[in-house]
Amino acid sequence: MGKVISFEERAVATLRDRLGAAESAKEDLIAFAQGHSGATAAIHSAVLALMEAEDAKDLFRVVTEDWTRILGIDHVVLTLVADGKGFRVATGHVGTVEPRIVDRSIERLDPVTMRSVDCGHPLFGYAARHVRSEALILLPTEAPLPYGMLLLGQENEIGLDNRHGAQLLGFLGASVGAMLRRCLKNG
Template sequence: MAFPMGTVIDFESGAVARLQRRIAETEAERADLLAFGQGHWTATRSVHEAVLAVIASEHFDSLLRIVTEKWPAILGCDAVALAFVSGKTGFRADDSGMHGVEARLVESLYAERHHTVLRSVDAGHPLFGPCAADLHAEAIIPLHETGRLQSGLLLLGQSQGEAEATPQGTELLDFLGDSLAAMIGRWLPR
C-alpha cells in the first residue's frame, strides 16, 4: 500500500496520551506510598509511646492498668486484653480487672503463635471478655517466656475495619509484645 505524498503518520498524540496515563498512575502510586509512610510513622510513634508508658510502671498492678486502660487510646484500638500463665495458673486482664482463666486456653493459643497474627473475625477471641462480641478485627501477639512469665498473649481488638497484615506492622507489634513480656517478667509477683 502506498501512502500519498504529504501524509504524515501521527505518533505524537498516542505517545502523549500514554505518557499522561503513566504520569497519573505514578502520582497515584506516590500518594499511596506517602499515605503508607504516614500511617507507618504514626503506628511506630504509638507503639513507642505505649512501650514508654509501660516502662514507667511502678509495680505490676500499674502495668496492668496502663496496658488495659491507657493502651487502647495510645494504640488507637477499641480493646486490649492480656492473658498469661505463671506457674500453673492462667490469668486474663482487661479494663474490668484481672480474672482467672484456664491455663490450657492460654497455652494452646500461645502454642499456635510464633509471631503476631492479624485477622478479621465475626467476634473477637473469648479472652477479650465481655466486649469480644463487638470486635471484628484482632491482633494476637505472643508474649514469649521471660522471667516468671511462661507464656502469654496480648490481644488488640477493633470494632470496625479489617485486619491488614504487613511485614512492618507485624514486626512493630512483635516488638510491642517483646517489650511487654520483658516488663511482665520483671514485675510478675512470685
C-alpha cells in the same frame, strides 16, 4: 504518495496515563509512610508508658487502660499462665482462665497474628462479639516466668499491614514480656 501517521496523540495519551499512575502511586506511598510513622510513634509512646509502671498491678493498668487511648484501639486483653494457673487481665479486672485455653490459643499462632474477623478471639471475653480486627501477640518469656498473649481489638474492620505492623507489634509484645519479668523479679 505515502500517508504520514501521527504518533504524537497516542504518545501524549500514554504519557498522561503513566503520569496519573505515578501520581497515584506517590500518594499511596505518602499515605503509607504517614500511617507507618504514626503507628511507630504510638507504639513508642505505649512502651514508654509501660516503662513507667512501678509494679505488676500498674503494668496491667497501663496495658489494659492507657493503651486503648495511646494506641487508638478499642480492646486490650492480657492473658498469662503462671505456676499452672491462667489469668485474664482486662480493663479494671483480673480474672482466671483455664490454662489449657491459653496453651491451645498460643500453639496455633505465629508470634504476631493480625487479621480481620467476624467475631474476636474468645479470650476477649464479652467484647469478642464486637471485635472486627485483631492482633494476637505472643509474649516471649522463659520458664519459670509467666507466658501468655496480648490481644488488641478494633470494633471496625481495618486494613492490616502484616509485614511492618507485625514488627511493631512484636516489639510491643517483647516490651510487655521484659517489663513483666522486671516487675516480678523486683516485686
